[in-house]
Amino acid sequence: MGEEATTMATRLFRLIAFLLAVLLVALPQASFAADATAAQVDALGQGGFPEREAAVATLAATGDPKVVPILEALVDGTLYLRKSDSKVVLTTKAGGGFTLKDPLTGGDLGTASSSDIDKIKVNNGLRGRISTLVGQMTLLSTDRTTRLSAAQSVLKTADPATLELLKKALATEADPQIRSVMELAEAVIVLKTDAGADEKRAAIALVTSHGDREALTVLTGALASVPDELKSDVQAGIDSIDRQLQLWDVAQNLVYGLSLGSVLLLAAIGLAITFGVMGVINMAHGEMVMLGAYTTYVVQQLLTAFAPAAMEWSLIIAIPAAFLVSGLVGVAIERGIIRWLYGRPLETLLATWGLSLVLQQAVRSIFGPTNRPVTIPSWMSGQFSLGGLDITWNRLWIFVFALAVFFALQLVLNRTPLGLQMRAVTQNRRMASAMGIRTPFVDAMTFGLGSGVAGLAGVALTQIDNVSPNLGQGYIIDSFMVVVFGGVGNLWGTLIGALSIGMANKFLEPYAGAVLGKIIILVLIILFIQRRPRGLFALKGRAVEQ
Amino acid sequence: MITSMIFRALDGKATWVIVVLLLAAFALPFSNLALPETSPLHLPNYLVPLFGKYVTYATLALALDLVWGYCGILSLGHAAFFALGGYAMGMYLMRQIGTRGVYGNPILPDFMVFLNYKELPWFWNGFDQFWFACLVIVVVPGLLAFIFGFLAFRSRVTGVYLSIITQALTYALLLAFFRNDFGFGGNNGLTDFKDIIGFNIQAATTRAALFSASIFALALAVFVCSGIVNSKLGKVMVAIRDAESRTRFLGYRVDNVKLFAFVVSAIIAAVAGALYVPQVGIINPSEFSPANSIEVVIWTAVGGRGTLVGPIIGGLLVNAGKTLFTGLWPDYWLFALGALFVLVTLFMPKGIVGTIRSAFSRKTPPRGDNTEAEEDGTTDRPLIDGPEPQPGPAE
Numbered sequence: 019m020g021e022e023a024t025t026m027a028t029r030l031f032r033l034i035a036f037l038l039a040v041l042l043v044a045l046p047q048a049s050f051a052a053d054a055t056a057a058q059v060d061a062l063g064q065g066g067f068p069e070r071e072a073a074v075a076t077l078a079a080t081g082d083p084k085v086v087p088i089l090e091a092l093v094d095g096t097l098y099l100r101k102s103d104s105k106v107v108l109t110t111k112a113g114g115g116f117t118l119k120d121p122l123t124g125g126d127l128g129t130a131s132s133s134d135i136d137k138i139k140v141n142n143g144l145r146g147r148i149s150t151l152v153g154q155m156t157l158l159s160t161d162r163t164t165r166l167s168a169a170q171s172v173l174k175t176a177d178p179a180t181l182e183l184l185k186k187a188l189a190t191e192a193d194p195q196i197r198s199v200m201e202l203a204e205a206v207i208v209l210k211t212d213a214g215a216d217e218k219r220a221a222i223a224l225v226t227s228h229g230d231r232e233a234l235t236v237l238t239g240a241l242a243s244v245p246d247e248l249k250s251d252v253q254a255g256i257d258s259i260d261r262q263l264q265l266w267d268v269a270q271n272l273v274y275g276l277s278l279g280s281v282l283l284l285a286a287i288g289l290a291i292t293f294g295v296m297g298v299i300n301m302a303h304g305e306m307v308m309l310g311a312y313t314t315y316v317v318q319q320l321l322t323a324f325a326p327a328a329m330e331w332s333l334i335i336a337i338p339a340a341f342l343v344s345g346l347v348g349v350a351i352e353r354g355i356i357r358w359l360y361g362r363p364l365e366t367l368l369a370t371w372g373l374s375l376v377l378q379q380a381v382r383s384i385f386g387p388t389n390r391p392v393t394i395p396s397w398m399s400g401q402f403s404l405g406g407l408d409i410t411w412n413r414l415w416i417f418v419f420a421l422a423v424f425f426a427l428q429l430v431l432n433r434t435p436l437g438l439q440m441r442a443v444t445q446n447r448r449m450a451s452a453m454g455i456r457t458p459f460v461d462a463m464t465f466g467l468g469s470g471v472a473g474l475a476g477v478a479l480t481q482i483d484n485v486s487p488n489l490g491q492g493y494i495i496d497s498f499m500v501v502v503f504g505g506v507g508n509l510w511g512t513l514i515g516a517l518s519i520g521m522a523n524k525f526l527e528p529y530a531g532a533v534l535g536k537i538i539i540l541v542l543i544i545l546f547i548q549r550r551p552r553g554l555f556a557l558k559g560r561a562v563e564q
Numbered sequence: 565m566i567t568s569m570i571f572r573a574l575d576g577k578a579t580w581v582i583v584v585l586l587l588a589a590f591a592l593p594f595s596n597l598a599l600p601e602t603s604p605l606h607l608p609n610y611l612v613p614l615f616g617k618y619v620t621y622a623t624l625a626l627a628l629d630l631v632w633g634y635c636g637i638l639s640l641g642h643a644a645f646f647a648l649g650g651y652a653m654g655m656y657l658m659r660q661i662g663t664r665g666v667y668g669n670p671i672l673p674d675f676m677v678f679l680n681y682k683e684l685p686w687f688w689n690g691f692d693q694f695w696f697a698c699l700v701i702v703v704v705p706g707l708l709a710f711i712f713g714f715l716a717f718r719s720r721v722t723g724v725y726l727s728i729i730t731q732a733l734t735y736a737l738l739l740a741f742f743r744n745d746f747g748f749g750g751n752n753g754l755t756d757f758k759d760i761i762g763f764n765i766q767a768a769t770t771r772a773a774l775f776s777a778s779i780f781a782l783a784l785a786v787f788v789c790s791g792i793v794n795s796k797l798g799k800v801m802v803a804i805r806d807a808e809s810r811t812r813f814l815g816y817r818v819d820n821v822k823l824f825a826f827v828v829s830a831i832i833a834a835v836a837g838a839l840y841v842p843q844v845g846i847i848n849p850s851e852f853s854p855a856n857s858i859e860v861v862i863w864t865a866v867g868g869r870g871t872l873v874g875p876i877i878g879g880l881l882v883n884a885g886k887t888l889f890t891g892l893w894p895d896y897w898l899f900a901l902g903a904l905f906v907l908v909t910l911f912m913p914k915g916i917v918g919t920i921r922s923a924f925s926r927k928t929p930p931r932g933d934n935t936e937a938e939e940d941g942t943t944d945r946p947l948i949d950g951p952e953p954q955p956g957p958a959e
Contacts, residue, residue, distance in 0.1 A: 299724050301858075358910055363724045364638045365909045368865060371858050372905020379898035495735050495854065498728050533739050540736040544712075544729050548719040 054082040059121055062092065063099035063106045063138055071144055078151040083164075086155055088121045089148050097121065098135040106138065146179060153180050157187040157200075166196050173203035173232075181207045202228055202236065209240045218248055226255035229262045230406060266406030271524050277413040279520025280420035281482070283513060284475035285493040286500035287424060290512040291468035292348075293501055296444070296461065298356055299367040302374040303497060304490025305381075306469045309347060310340035310476020311485045312381060315390045330395050333477060340473035347377075348469020352462045360461075374490070382487040392480040412481045419478055423471060424513055430467070431509070440464050499543050505553030515554060519543075570791075578790035581873055582783045589779035593772035609768050614887065616775040616843040622879030623782045623836035625863040626872070627829045630789050632861070633869030634798065635825045636805030638723075640857050641730035642833050644737050645705040647851035649834030651741075652704060654754035654847040655688060656697035657765070661758050674756070675749045685747040694761050701838045702831050709830030710823065717819040717826075722808065731854045738852035753848025760842050771843065778839045785832045786872055792828065793872070801825055862901070865908050868915025877916060 054077055061073035074092075077085045091097045091108055098109050100118070107127055109116040116135065118127035140148070156168035165187075172180050184207065188200045205221035213221075222240075225233045237256045244252055285307060292300045300306075314336040321332050328335065351373060359366045394412065401410040431437035442450040443460045451457045476489070483489060496519075504515025519539060526535035547553075592615065596607040624646050631637040658673040667677040671684055690696040712733060716726055744750035763770040792798050800821050803811040812818045841847045850856075867878020882904070889897040912919055 299727075355906060355910065364727065365913065367638075367724065367727060368858075368861060369906045369909040372862070372902040372909075375898045375902035375905070377902075379895070379902070383895060491855075495731060499732060502725060502728055533743055537736045537739050540732050540739075544732055544736075545715070547721055547725060547729050548715040551719050551721045551725060 054080040054085050054122065056120075056122055059088060060104065060106050062088075062097070063104060063136075067141055067144060070138070070140075071147060074144065074148055074151065078155060083155070083159065083161070084122055086152055089152050091121070092138060092140060093145055093148055095137060095140075097138045099138055100127075100130065100135050102134065107135065109135065149177070150179060150183060154183050157183060158190070162193060162196070165191070165193070166199065169196050169199040169203060173199055173206060176203065176206045176210055178207055178211050181211070198228065202232065206236050206240070209236075209244060215245065215248060218244065219251055222248065222251050222255050226258055229259050231263065234259045234263065263406070269405075270407055271528070272521070273407055273409060273413075275521030275524035276517065277417060277520070278524055279517035280413075280417040281479070282496055282500050282520050283424060283516035284416070284420045284478055285472075286497040286504075286512055286516055287420075287427060287509065288468040288470070288472035288475065289497045290501050290504070290506075290509055291427070291471065292465055293498075293506065296464050296468075297363060297506075298360075298465065299363050299370065300351075300356075300465075300468070301367055301371040301494065302351065302377060303370075303469075303472055304492075304494035305374045305377040306344045306348060306472035306490070307476040307479060307493060308381065308487065308490040309344045309377070310473030311392075311480045311483075311489050312385060312390070312476070313340040313343045313473065314477045314480045315385075315392055315485055318393055329393065330397070332393065333395060333398070333481075336477050337474060340477045341470040342473075344473025344476065345466040345470030348472075349462050349466040351469070352465035356465065357458065357461060378487045378491075385487075387487060389484040389486045392485050394481055398481055416478045416481065419474075423474055424509065427467075427471065428509060436460070436463060499540070502547060502553055503543050505555035508555040511553060511555035578786055578794075578872055581786050581876070585779050585783040585786070589776045589783070593776055596772055597768060609771070612768070612771045612775050613843040616771070616778045617840060618880050618883045619775070619778040619782055620836040620840040620843070621860075621863065621883050622876040623778070623785050623839075624833050624860055625867065625875035625879035626782070626785050626789060627832035627836065628860050629864045629869050629872070629875040630792070630829045630832070631822075631825050632864060633871070633875070634793050634805060635801045635822055636808070637822060637826060638727045638861070639730045639826075639829075640727045640854065640861065641732075641734035642829070642860055643857040644730075644734035644852055645709060645830040645833040646837035646840070646860075647737070647741075647847065647849075648705045648708065649701045649837030650841040650847040650851060651748060651754070651837075652691075652697055652700040652834075653838035653841045654757075655691040655700075655748075656694060657757040657760060657842060658754050659688070659692040660760065661756065664758055665756070673749075673754070675752065675754075676747075679744055679750075687747065698838075701834050705834035706827050706831045709827045713823045713826040717822045720819075731857065734852050734857055735854055738849055738854070741849035741852055749848070751849065753846060754841075755846040755848075757842065757845060765842055765845070774839065774843050778836075778843070781835050781839055782876070785835075786876075788828065788832070790872055792825070797821065797824070859901070862905050862908065864915075866904065866912075866915055868917030868919070868921075871915075871917045871921070874915050874917035881916075 058073070058077050058080065061076065062070060064070075064073070074089065077089065088097065088108070096109050098107055098116070098118075099105070100107050105127075106121060107118040108121045109118055109130075112129065115129050115131045117129050118135075119125065120127055153168060153172060156164050157172070159165050159168070169187075172184060181204065184200060184204050188197065188204060191197045191200055201224060205224045208221040209218055222237070222244075225236050225240075234256065237252055237259065241249065241252050241256070285304075288306065289300065289303045292298050292303065314333065317336040317339050318329070318332045321328050321335070351370070355369050355373065356366055359369060398412040398415055401408055403409075429437075431440060439450070439455050439460045440463070442453070442455055443457050443464075447457055450460075475493075479489065479493075483492075500515045500519055501512060503519060504511030504513070522542075523535055523539055526538055529535075530538060592607055592612070595603075595605050596609065596612050599606045624642065627645075628639060628642045631639055631642075661673065663670050665674040665677075667674055669677050672681055676684070691700075712730075716729065721729065740746055741748055741753075742751060748754070757765050759765060760770065760774075763773070765771075793801065800811065800816050803814075803816070804818050804821060808818060837851075863878040863882045864875040865878070866882055867876065868874030885900070886897060889900055908915065914922065
């Protein structure tokens, strides 16, 4: 019975609290939702400071968002009174005179010389009153972005006068992001005032619990001003935030590393097939990537010309197109050149290098030497925060795409008849041939697959790199490093190789800088190959030489 | 012993190559300096450093041929040794500028003043002396080749793996030299040279002398290479090229032989680079770019690897072609170069010299020249393989 009464009471209390909250949220809109009139604005120019203060209050009481810039202009000293008709005007200096605007409508009122108009003066008392009123109007505004920017400006100025207002706004605020800024601002103001030690300690704890860079700046700023008995609390807070930030830094590096690793994986995985599975050194691999990127460009051009509505899906359409283009070029290369050079890897290297020069120059002749613009669809642009991490959408999608390509290739190699034949030819060409496998066909298909995957990498790279004839060149050495490091003939090796090289690169960067970090990685890989000449995951076998 | 070595080195064709080179070393400067400008045989001034550049390129191609054509090590980073030699020479030339630089600093080269260096970095000390620069030109690339080769050959990194890590080596150096704080002028490299051992670097006589010096260096390189490939060591090198494992099983120290060839080759390349820089007037990090090293390979391949004349002819021909082509049809040079790579590897694996030689050897009986050991030109394939080519690392 007693228990029931308590629950009832709690419910009632909650209901009242809810109603109050609704009322408070609705209040500014309900009571102030009138439009400010020109007469109210013109009242600003009449009488002395007390009358002006009353006029300001009346204006603010309308709750009209248009009032805010007028009041700000008043504080800035750009609000003038036109002598001829006592109209209040907004001015901007133009040459010797002023151009005038209607403060409410923004309509053009022509120009005037300085003798035609009088500045509407404000004193410090009025300034303070206005900033409070403006803060009130913006902090309690119904528009989310206005509230957020108001909260941020309060955090920046940390004016103790706004504390009451801030508390009021905080009581009704529901948006977590704005709340967090407001709480921070409140704590900062509390630290500035001569509030009691307990209140300040609570404020420090609150700031510490935020744990981001902003909170760190607040605490470092407060360290000098707080009373001595609180210094240790502040210091502890700073240390705790530092530790958190370091953790987030490591996590952020991890994300960057994974992202770079996924790019490397995409670039290298086609090579892992042509080099790893077939033993063919394809120096034109980078150009296959470039062809994929240019295919994306062409697809987008065609879409803008014929189906602008489908632009959002241009990348999805480009994926099969790039695979086909690069794959077909790959098949042509295999049939035309490489099949004459099997068993002579060094010569293959030279011939494909020559081919890469021809392809680069061909693309340069057709599309020109400059970068081609590729549109980034909206679902790939922008970024989001996850805790203390900043993740861009394009990096995330590329990571997902790289993994998808990787597992799709695993499926092809391990679960399809073509994959079976590929592996058979890799392991023992003559035996496979004797079993009835058309080895030349399998060679062409394997090379086409590897090249097509390089084309897919090209599609992804358009989102983070310049589409130029030199696009592929930048990736070829890195790709070889990944494949050689990971071990030849093993896609898992390529995955591990790419991710670990990407990771190592990003973790070295803060200490050594981007270029030196890369050099260190190259030297480490060179040394690593000395230790394990066949890479991380070497194929086990009895072969002494290639 | 030494006389017999000299005789062996001067055996057969090498003598002719050296004689022709020495004749050119005198004839071209003569036609440039002594003949009147109206004479049809007069060599214009601008051609002298250009030809000198070709000669240093030919020397570089010969250096690569020693390791690739004779020892089967395809280095895709030989331009790195060339550029290192060039940088050592460039450092000497920078120190010779003295107060004539833009900033007029007697000690610091212009780029260091520009980058706010307070004093000379330690590794620039001594480069005001010519003998010290010469020492560095030989020692530093040689040492790098020794360390790199020692690690690589001992771990039996062979074939394409070796090619790729040599490429990584030159790429790493490229990135390093591009950095401003590395102390070698960063992006812009070293340039604006004035004097070399007291002579004005722009003067026609100095240029002719540099040209002759380049030819002498090439002749010396031919002499050294000929001495090496005609010795027993040379025979072992060819054996390693054709069947490395078999040579190892026969008891030869394959690693040491390869290391020796690699270091000698690197030093030749470095000397060529040192002679290249004063004639071209600039050295910058782009000399380290992997594409340059691969281009050297095509010079050697076009001329004919595994011969001493081949790389020289290839180096001269391809570069002269490049000058002509880039002058006449600049857009098509890469097409031509690319096609050259493809066509030479497909249809002329022995290069110009090798093709001519095998055409002759059908009429005359073979003279026991080591380069004619293989008939089908598939020099990279170990003989232990069966007749059917085996792609893939594992069988």
